[in-house]
Every structure is written in structure tokens, then in C-alpha cells.
Amino acid sequence: MLQRLIYSSFELKISRKNSQLLFNIPTKASLCQQCGTRLYSRYKAPVIRNYYERNFYNKYGTFNPKIRWYTTQVDADKKNEHIGNVEEKNEIASTKKINVKLKTSDLKRLFSLAEPEKWTLAGAISFLVVSSSVTMAIPFSLGKVLDIIYSSTSDLGAAREKLDTLCLMLCGVFLIGGLCNFGRVYLMSISGQRMTQSLRKQVYGAIMRQEPAWFGRTSTGELVNRLSADTQLVGRNLSQNVSDGLRSLFMVGAGTGMMIYMSPSLALIGLCVVPPVSMLAVIYGRFVRGITKQLQDALAESSELAEEKISNIKTVKAFSKEEAECKTYAKRIENLLTLAYKESLAVGSFYGLTGLAGNTIIILVLYYGGGMVATEQLTVGNLTSFLLYAAYVGISIGGLSTFYTELNKGLGAATRLWDIIDRQPAIPVSGGMKPAQRPKGELILDNVFFTYAEAPLLKGVNLHLRPGRSIALVGRSGCGKSTIASLIMRLYDPNKGRVLLDGVDIKDLDPVWLRSHIGFVSQEPVLFSGTIKENILYGALDEDLDKQLLNDINDKEDLPWMAAARTAHLQELVHATSDGFNRQVGARGGQLSGGQKQRVAIARAIVKNPKILILDEATSALDAYSEYLVDNALKEISKDRTVLTIAHRLSTIQSADEVAVMENGVIIERGPYQELITKPGGFFKELMNHQTFAKKSHEPDVKQPS
Numbered sequence: 001m002l003q004r005l006i007y008s009s010f011e012l013k014i015s016r017k018n019s020q021l022l023f024n025i026p027t028k029a030s031l032c033q034q035c036g037t038r039l040y041s042r043y044k045a046p047v048i049r050n051y052y053e054r055n056f057y058n059k060y061g062t063f064n065p066k067i068r069w070y071t072t073q074v075d076a077d078k079k080n081e082h083i084g085n086v087e088e089k090n091e092i093a094s095t096k097k098i099n100v101k102l103k104t105s106d107l108k109r110l111f112s113l114a115e116p117e118k119w120t121l122a123g124a125i126s127f128l129v130v131s132s133s134v135t136m137a138i139p140f141s142l143g144k145v146l147d148i149i150y151s152s153t154s155d156l157g158a159a160r161e162k163l164d165t166l167c168l169m170l171c172g173v174f175l176i177g178g179l180c181n182f183g184r185v186y187l188m189s190i191s192g193q194r195m196t197q198s199l200r201k202q203v204y205g206a207i208m209r210q211e212p213a214w215f216g217r218t219s220t221g222e223l224v225n226r227l228s229a230d231t232q233l234v235g236r237n238l239s240q241n242v243s244d245g246l247r248s249l250f251m252v253g254a255g256t257g258m259m260i261y262m263s264p265s266l267a268l269i270g271l272c273v274v275p276p277v278s279m280l281a282v283i284y285g286r287f288v289r290g291i292t293k294q295l296q297d298a299l300a301e302s303s304e305l306a307e308e309k310i311s312n313i314k315t316v317k318a319f320s321k322e323e324a325e326c327k328t329y330a331k332r333i334e335n336l337l338t339l340a341y342k343e344s345l346a347v348g349s350f351y352g353l354t355g356l357a358g359n360t361i362i363i364l365v366l367y368y369g370g371g372m373v374a375t376e377q378l379t380v381g382n383l384t385s386f387l388l389y390a391a392y393v394g395i396s397i398g399g400l401s402t403f404y405t406e407l408n409k410g411l412g413a414a415t416r417l418w419d420i421i422d423r424q425p426a427i428p429v430s431g432g433m434k435p436a437q438r439p440k441g442e443l444i445l446d447n448v449f450f451t452y453a454e455a456p457l458l459k460g461v462n463l464h465l466r467p468g469r470s471i472a473l474v475g476r477s478g479c480g481k482s483t484i485a486s487l488i489m490r491l492y493d494p495n496k497g498r499v500l501l502d503g504v505d506i507k508d509l510d511p512v513w514l515r516s517h518i519g520f521v522s523q524e525p526v527l528f529s530g531t532i533k534e535n536i537l538y539g540a541l542d543e544d545l546d547k548q549l550l551n552d553i554n555d556k557e558d559l560p561w562m563a564a565a566r567t568a569h570l571q572e573l574v575h576a577t578s579d580g581f582n583r584q585v586g587a588r589g590g591q592l593s594g595g596q597k598q599r600v601a602i603a604r605a606i607v608k609n610p611k612i613l614i615l616d617e618a619t620s621a622l623d624a625y626s627e628y629l630v631d632n633a634l635k636e637i638s639k640d641r642t643v644l645t646i647a648h649r650l651s652t653i654q655s656a657d658e659v660a661v662m663e664n665g666v667i668i669e670r671g672p673y674q675e676l677i678t679k680p681g682g683f684f685k686e687l688m689n690h691q692t693f694a695k696k697s698h699e700p701d702v703k704q705p706s
């Protein structure tokens, strides 16, 4: 039903402005403020509710352009406005649909994860058979002991002897059972850990392969949750749960067999409880599977919130939002609690009912069995053994239902992981042409169109970057300058048009090869925790990395990474502490200043000696000395390379060979600075008059045409 709802629903595109209005729409049915269509947030459908809550949350956080509202009644005329990107919608439908039926193909795939561990698991299962057999021998032996005691009142000595032999044998058997139990648990546990580990590697690899646009649609918190909690759940399921399940299965089988062997008629009474309990277990298992998926979703959303706020704690504190954040978090986990209540109710009811069924059986067996002992159809020892077997079978049926429930949980988690593992990235990680020569560095953007979410951003950009020349890209904030940089690096593909490197469409080139010839310094460079040296070497090509690390031992001075550090004017930073290049930069480079981070990022960008440089200039003002150092570094690295600078500083704009001006998704003017600034009625001239460009104290004011 839920699936039908998703597919029959339509996606409403909401502009940034409209979304603000819609955030405040509270519950079940509301009118779209754009066209008056009735919208259903469908509180009963968890998929829809997730989106509703995510939207609501976004009111406080960053804007997510992929907001979806679902509606079941759409005015035919306005239908087109409501149908979004079909591919995206299908992706959401497949990842979020809740399928509560156990599919054989899913089960097969789940168990195929255990394939590499088959020998360890086989060992564990052998131990399991021995230890379970020993356990199942207990009721029988107890019955025998009782019968010896009851039947040998005349010959106490012989009875004593029999008892001694039996107990001695049992001691040996129990010792073996104990050892086997240890072996079973140990082997299952280590293979579970190994399966979790290998699953984590697979999922992490799949996450790394995805294109940046996918990360815009998937929250980091959710991914971290998949990587940590879901993988563990699946690993545990395939080891511990399977082991416990097999043990229960074995005990149900052996116990039932023994019950029938001791008294078939009494066994019939005892086993009448199995069919209803099994049915109950199936229904309960399905319910738990559905609720587990919802719980995992809710957990992922709360992790997303926590992750974002904890990692930006300075901003939270700067606005004194600690209390507010606690409240938002508490609200977010409320949903978690509601689901947990539902689960607890189901668990309580299930175990209450199965317990009651078990107790009823014991009473029935006692009642009928007692009668049979009185009429000497059954010995006291046999009745005792029978009762114990019945109890074991009861407990093991409980164990089987726990196994089924856990299996459902594991399968729920596994399907989420498969969604990630199976996803083919829209932009491949590698593959394609790898020209033998270094590129000349000629870049052409040929009639490029690009859209992030709904409104088109680039509407036919034409730009020519000549080899060895620099171009400064200017335009209003948010006009799409950084997006052009992303398209050149093939982080996104244009919706229409081509990006050519030396005349070849970059879609035909191997992305690894392409990026190995592009150096990029972003507006707010991100460093990773580790040393300065490690951060610089992060930019080195894999094949050079080994050489550089190897050389490091022999010849310290001649290394490309040290040359890159010198060019980026890092000496002052390196000599400031005794750690030198081994100075730690802290998480995200938090222990360095803005200018220092930028210079490390510059060194990282040039260590591979790229032919093309893309410099997304920082808008934040650096102090005069840092700016001087960064400027010098940039001038030095720009020599003999094709340089695209997303320019915010007057000095950069003036020193570039050419200036390209963007407006309304196209390049509207281009030419040398002097030509553009003196062009009567020119957009660039207008822009320079109205926009405040950061300029150094010693720089002249923008020249006004006479």
C-alpha cells in the first residue's frame, strides 16, 4: 500500500521562497501556496513523514533544495509542475519503501556475505552440534537417574554403582559439551567481526565512489549510521544470530524426537502449541522488520542533526544556541521513542503470549502425564525427562522466533546497505582515455547548461581558457562561478553542452587522469587531521607518493613536496615550532589560521605539478602579511599553467591576462581588464562600481573612465 502511495504520488517542486512558506504547514492536508493543490503529508506513512520532518528541520539548518511533498490529488492541468526528476524519485522510492516480506533472493544474498567465512562457520556448526547434543542428553540422563533411584530400593549397593558410573560418564560428556560451546561462540564471534569489517569496507568503497550530487541528497549522519550500526547488525546476524538460530533448531528437532520417543500421545498434546506460536512469530517478525527500518531511519536523522551541530560547535556557541539545539535534538528523538514504544508493545505481547502458551503446555503435560504415571503407562523418570524436553522445546521455539525477528532486522539493515553498494555513480571514478602526454591545458566550455535542483543555473556558458594564460572569472555572488570550477574537474556533468580539454570532451577522459592535471584551491580549504607534511602529500599522485616517501629517508632536500611547500611560502609556519613539517594541523585544520590553511592547500594543489590551476579565491580578508604571502605563492604557482581564478580581489582581477564576466548563467563580457573597465555602459564597469572587491591598502582605487 505504501509503495503504491509513493509511486502514485507526485513530487512538488518548491522554490526556495515557497519552501519557507510551506515549512509552516503543520499536518495532514494543506494547500500548496503555489497553485492551490491539496497536499497530504500523510502522517500514517513513515516515508512521507520523514520528508515532512526533514523539511521542517531544514527551516533551522541549511536549505535542502530537494524538498518533496507528496500529493495524491493533482489537478491535471498542473500535473507537470508536480512531477520532479523521475530518476531521483525512483531512487527515493527504492531506498525508502518498506517491504515486510522475506524474499528468498534477499535471504540468499544475505547469506552469500558469509561465503568467505564458510570454513570457520562450518567449524563453529560442528561444535554447535556436539554441544547441543550434550545439552539434549541432560533430560534423558536425569530421567534415568530418577528411575534407578525409584526402581532399586531393594539393592542399594548396585544402584549406587550404577549411579556412580552414570555420573562419571556425564561429567566427561559435559566437559566436552562445555569446550564445544566455547569453540562455537568463539568461532562465530570472530567470523561475525570479520564479516562486519568486510561489509564496512564494501560500503565505504561504495560511498567513496558516488558523485558529489548524490551526497547532496544523502545526509552524512545517515551514511555514518549505515557504516557503523547497520554493518554491525548484519555481521552479528550472520554469526551470532545464525548460530543461536541453528542451536534452537537443533534443539527443537531433537527435543521433539525425544518427546515422541518417550510418549507419542503425550507429545501430541505438548506439540499442539507449535503451529499457533509459529504463526505468531511470523507476524511478529514482519512487524519488527518494518519497525526496525523506521527506527533506523529515525536514528539516522537524529545522528545527522547531532553530527552537524557537534562538528560546528563554535557556531552554535557563538549564537548561544546550546539550549535551542538540545530542544531540537530532543524533538528529533521523540519520534524514536514513539517507535520504540510500539516495538516494546509488540515485544511484550509476543513474549507474554508465548510464555503463556508454554506454561499451558506444561500444565497439560503434567495433568495427562501424571495420569499416565498413576496407571503405570509412564515411569516417573520418563515423565520428568518428557517435561524437561517440553521445556527445552518451548525455550528453543522462543529462540527460533528471536532468530526470525533478528533475521528480519538484519535483512532490513542489509537492504539499506545494498542500496548503497549497488548504486552506480553517475560519474565513474575511473575509466576512459588516458593520453600518454601531459595536456597542453586548453579548456573550452562549449554552450554549457547546468541545473542543481530546479532553477537552471548555467544557461549556455561559452568560455575559452588558453594554455599557459590566466583568466579571472567575476560575477555576482551565487551566479555559478564555483560551479564552473566543479564542471571542469568533472565533479558534475553538464546537462547540455561540453567541457573540452585540448579538444577532447572530458567525459571521454579518465577522471583520475583528468584530475591529476588539475590543481584546485577552494575558497575555504579543508585540511584533514594529521601533519602538515601529510596534508601536502595528500595532493601527490599515488605513483609519486611512494617515491617521495622513499626518498624522504635518503635525500631530504630534493623532494617535490618540499619544493611545493617553499613555493607556497610555508617556511615561516614550519619553522615556528620544533615539529616542523610534522606539526599537527588538528581536525579540519582547526589548529592553523585561515592564511596558513590556505598556503598548505596551495602546496597540496601544486605538489603534483598540474597543468591547470583553479583558484577559488577566499572572500574573507586575510591579514596584510598573510595576504602578501598567499598572493606571492599564487603568482609563483601560476607561471606556465592555465589558470582560472574565481576572483574576488582587485589585484587578482587586474593581474589576470583576461577577465570573464558572468551574469544570468552566461558569460556576457570578456577581455583584458583595462578594456572592460573602460567600456562605456559595460556590465563589468558597472559591477566594479557597485561591488566591493577586497583590495590591499597599497592598491589604487578602481580607475574610472575619463
Ligand SMILES: Nc1ncnc2c1ncn2[C@@H]1O[C@H](COP(=O)(O)OP(=O)(O)OP(=O)(O)O)[C@@H](O)[C@H]1O
Pocket (backbone or CB within 6 Å): 065, 216, 452, 453, 457, 475, 476, 477, 478, 479, 480, 481, 482, 483, 484
Ligand atoms: N551542491 C549544490 N546543490 C544545490 N545548489 C547548489 C549547490 N552548490 C551551489 N548551489 C547553488 O548554485 C548557485 C551557484 O553557486 P556557486 O557556488 O557556483 O556560486 P558562486 O558564483 O561561486 O558564488 P560565490 O561568489 O558566492 O562563491 C547558488 O545559488 C547556490 O546556492
